[in-house]
Structure formats: C-alpha cells, structure tokens
Amino acid sequence: MKEVKETKILVLKGVALLNIVLILLMLIFFDLRSAYGIFIGSLIGVINFHLLSLSLQKAVKLEPTKAGFYAFIQYIIRYILWFLVFYIALKRPDVNILTTIVGMLSVKVVILVINVFNLYPLKRKFSRKEVS
Amino acid sequence: MSDQALVLAASAIGAGLAMIAGIGAGIGQGFAAGKGAEAVGKQPEAQGDIVRVMLLGAAVAETTGIYGLVIALILLFANPLIGLLG
Numbered sequence: 001m002k003e004v005k006e007t008k009i010l011v012l013k014g015v016a017l018l019n020i021v022l023i024l025l026m027l028i029f030f031d032l033r034s035a036y037g038i039f040i041g042s043l044i045g046v047i048n049f050h051l052l053s054l055s056l057q058k059a060v061k062l063e064p065t066k067a068g069f070y071a072f073i074q075y076i077i078r079y080i081l082w083f084l085v086f087y088i089a090l091k092r093p094d095v096n097i098l099t100t101i102v103g104m105l106s107v108k109v110v111i112l113v114i115n116v117f118n119l120y121p122l123k124r125k126f127s128r129k130e131v132s
Numbered sequence: 133m134s135d136q137a138l139v140l141a142a143s144a145i146g147a148g149l150a151m152i153a154g155i156g157a158g159i160g161q162g163f164a165a166g167k168g169a170e171a172v173g174k175q176p177e178a179q180g181d182i183v184r185v186m187l188l189g190a191a192v193a194e195t196t197g198i199y200g201l202v203i204a205l206i207l208l209f210a211n212p213l214i215g216l217l218g
Contacts, residue, residue, distance in 0.1 A: 003180035004187060052194070053187050056165060060183055064166040064173075071165030075158040075194070082198055083205070090209045097210070101202060108195050111188050 004053055010120070011049065014110035015042055019103065026099065037089065037096035041103020044085045048078050049107050139213050147207040153200025161190050 019042040026035040055074035059067040082104075089100040114120065168186045172179050206212070 001180040001183055003184045007184050007187065048194075049191055052191055053183075056168070056183055056187055056190060059165040060168045060172040060179060060186075062169055064169045067169035068162035068166035072158050072162035075161050075197075078194070079154055079158070079197065079201065082201055086202060086205050087209070090205060097206075104198065105195070108192050111191055115188065 001057060004057065006121070008050070008053055010114060011107065011110055012046060014114060015046055015107055018106050018110060022102070022106070033094055034096045034099040036094060037099030038103040038106075040085065040089065040095060041100035042106050043103075044081070045104045045107040048081065051078055051081075135217050136214065139211070139217065143207045143211050143213060147204035150200045150204040150207065154197040157194055157197030160193055164190060164193075 019038055022038050023035045026038055051074070055071060059071045059074075062070055086097065086100065089095045089097045164186060168182055171182050175182075
C-alpha cells in the first residue's frame with residue numbers, strides 16, 4: 001500500500017519538524033523537563049500512529065464484523081499504552097504531563113494541517129480518477 | 133464526612149464518567165473499520181486510498197478518547213481540587 005506509506009512518511013516528517021521546533025522553544029523559554037515531555041509524547045504518538053496503520057491495514061482484509069471487533073481490541077491496546085505513558089509522566093518528576101499531552105497532540109495537528117492546507121506532494125493532489 | 137473525602141469521592145466518580153469518552157471512540161473506530169472492510173470488498177483496487185483516509189480519520193478521532201483518559205488520570209493522581217480546600 002504505497003499511499004499509506006507515503007502518508008505515514010509525510011506525517012512523520014511533519015511531526016519531526018514541529019517537535020524539533022517545540023523542543024528548542026521549550027529549552028530556550030522553559031526547562032529540560034518540558035522538552036523531555038514533548039519528546040516522550042511525540043515519540044509515543046508516532047508509535048501509536050504506526051500501530052493504528054498496521055491494525056487498519058489488517059482490519060480491511062477481514063470480514064466486516066471481525067474487522068470491527070479487531071479494530072476495537074487494537075484500540076483498547078493502544079489506549080492501555082497511552083494510560084501507561086501518562087501514568088509514568090504523572091508520577092515521574094522529570095517529565096511534564098502538560099507537554100506530554102502537547103507532544104501527543106502534535107501528530108493530530110500535523111494531520112489536520114496537511115489536510116486543511118492540502119500539503120500532499122503534487123502527484124497525489126490531482127489523483128482523482130473520473131469514471132469513463 | 134470531611135471536605136477532602138467528599139472531593140476525593142466526587143473526583144473518583146468524575147474519573148469514571150470521563151472514561152466513558154474512551155468507549156465511544158473505540159466503538160466508532162470499530163464501526164469505521166467494518167465499513168472500510170466492506171468498501172475494500174466492493175472495490176479492492178482502491179484499498180490504498182480507503183486505508184489512507186481511514187487512517188487519518190481514525191487518528192484524529194482517537195484524540196477525544198485520550199482527552200477523557202487524561203482528565204481521569206489527573207483527577208485520580210494529580211487532583212488540583214484538593215489544593216483548593218486550604
């Protein structure tokens with residue numbers, strides 16, 4: 001699935017760019033704790049995005065009822081992963097929970113920006129095929 | 133019952149209610165995956181585009197469930213309301 005891979009790489013590049021800027025801003029204006037939170041949040045966000053893509057690629061090959069159940073179970077697994085990350089961020093004094101949430105949201109922000117401003121590469125922008 | 137116990141009890145109930153947000157996103161994602169599987173069955177050549185759109189939609193929709201999780205965790209483990217009691 002070339003389209004999915006292209007989209008994942010595009011999102012990954014956007015997240016990396018956004019988070020490098022955010023980490024530098026945190027290091028300049030705040031402290032290392034905040035920068036560490038951004039790093040952890042964005043890292044787990046990207047891992048979750050990859051897990052989501054793997055589970056959806058498998059789900060569409062199953063029959064519809066099994067696909068729905070499979071997607072729900074995979075969602076619960078990712079939810080537990082988020083629970084562990086936020087719990088550790090809350091308990092550890094060297095990670096800021098608020099910047100961890102910002103790091104997590106950076107993946108969604110990049111997806112929204114890419115789609116709202118249509119920042120796909122040119123060959124994908126005009127990919128609509130008319131039925132003849 | 134002391135004020136602190138009342139706040140803690142209400143926070144626990146609030147955390148439980150916040151977790152309901154997570155179930156909704158999961159059911160929605162499962163429903164979308166089922167419809168995606170149907171769409172791929174009808175049009176196998178468009179599988180890449182279907183999964184791409186579903187991936188972006190599911191990634192954004194998942195956020196609402198995680199908001200609920202964050203609220204529940206903050207209410208349980210870093211409750212800001214306890215500090216307001218004085």
